[in-house]
Amino acid sequence: MSCFLRPATLDDLGPLYELAKLTGGGFTNLPPDRKSLRAKLERSAAALARETDKHVDDLFVMVLENSETGQVRGTCQIFTMVGQHWPFYSYRIGTLTQFSKELNRTFRADMLTLSTDLEGASEVGGLFLHPRERAGGLGMLLARSRYLFMKAHRGRFSSRTLAELRGVIDEAGGSPFWDGLAGRFFGMSFQEADEFNAVKGNQFIADLMPKHPIYIDMLPESARHVIAMPHPSGRAAMRMLEHEGFSHDKYIDIFDGGPTMVAHTDQIRSIRExxxxxxxxxxxxxxxxxxxxxxxxxxxxxxxxxxxxxxxxxxxxxxxxxxxxxxxxxxxxxxxxxx
Incomplete structure (x- = not known):
């Protein structure tokens, strides 16, 4: 196997853009937008140029290179602490229990509450492997190498690490979760909102998203059915995360309802072993x-x-x-x- 992972450089802008066009949407960290990708590469270069392991808001972009051809065949990213440049929003799944003395009945309702609980955590994300390379353990190489990078530069990362998995996307590129909830408040499609977030940030979520809890039973069945479910192509990634010690702790993505996995950084298996x-x-x-x-x-x-x-x-x-x-x-x- 002739592939190796390395930090990306500005020369990788073209190959990253070509990979981004293959994602099919829902990859906020890998938008098919050259300006956004260039900004990521410049931010990563600045982080790599700083020698001291200081814990600040950094981003590292990695690429998987075929040593024989020089082609970039995959990519991944590591954020040292989310929620510093703009808020890191999630929906937290909770339960409200109420009792009626007159009816002698207890009612329990599952609810979604807009949350920034995960602010300050490190994040592993932006992982994408070229469709023709999804064999031979290259996906595992991309995923697990990030943890060894974190261990080698431990002072730069938080005590808690998260990973957001893409939620269910339909054949037309839409999100049943978005259509059943947030789309009603924003007047834009999931694809439009996802692209806007990737390029401009998610302050518009804070401006327009309802701040009160959402009763899950009031959502359409199509939206309820996909809450905390990964995209079919992400099920293997979810199993790998669970193998590393991540768990789904009732947080989901505000756009597509995909699960957010969380782990204590020092207890991640690859870091620990x-x-x-x-x-x-x-x-x-x-x-x-x-x-x-x-x-x-x-x-x-x-x-x-x-x-x-x-x-x-x-x-x-x-x-x-x-x-x-x-x-x-x-x-x-x-x-x-x-x-």
Whole structure:
């Protein structure tokens, strides 16, 4: 496998734009808009240029590159703390219990309440893999490498990490959740609102979204049915997040109703289990295939590599993996079990 993950540069604007056009909508972090993508790349470059691991509002954009062709085949993003530039809105699912003495009955109603509870958390998002590359573990490489980047630069990230999964989108590119709730207040389609949010931010949500709780039973069946459900293409991503220790904690996306997954950063499996080892030898090895990363900031790389743990705790790594990571003997590698 000849792909490796690296921080994006401004030269990746064209390939990222081409990937964004393939998403089919609902990917707020990867809009098919060159100006927005350029702003993301510039913001990422500024974060990579700062050497100190200070916890501020940063964004890191990564790209998956085929080392043989130089083509960009996927991308992902990491936000160090959301809700700093503009509010980070979610709907929180809650229950209101009321008792009628006259009827001798208890009534329970599920409700959606507009919330900024997750403000300040780190976020992993913007993950998209070219449709022709969805095999061979490349999706897992994109997803899990982000956590090793976080561990290598731990001081830049929050104690809590979230991941928003795209909700159900119909064949026409619309959202049953949006149509049944927010669309009634905004006079625009889901696609229009999603594109506006990706380019201009979500202050319009604060301006126009009703502030009072919404009774779920008052929504049309089409909207109720998709609450907290991931898009079919995101079910595997949800399983990967759950495997890493994320859980759905009753928060959903305000646009499409998709689930928001949350985890304590230090308890994310890849972060908890990853180890650092000195490379004693590069060449033929008999060890297992592992996810490995090396370097810092702009020089950071991630790839699969064959790694053998030696008696003294150091490692031997295969030549192909070492080449993808850009390392030499004596360098340090962070690695974790692939599965």
């Amino acid at each position: 990853a180890v650092e080892s000195r490379v004693a030898r590069i060449g033929e090895v008999t060890g297992e295939r592992r996810l490995a990363t090396a370097g810092r900031l702009a020089a950071w790389r991630a790839a699969y590599a064959q790694i053998e743990t030696l008696a003294n705790g150091e490692i031997a790594i295969d030549s192909a993996g070492a080449k993808l990571l850009g390392i030499a003997e004596g360098d340090t590698v962070m690695h974790v079990e692939r599965a």
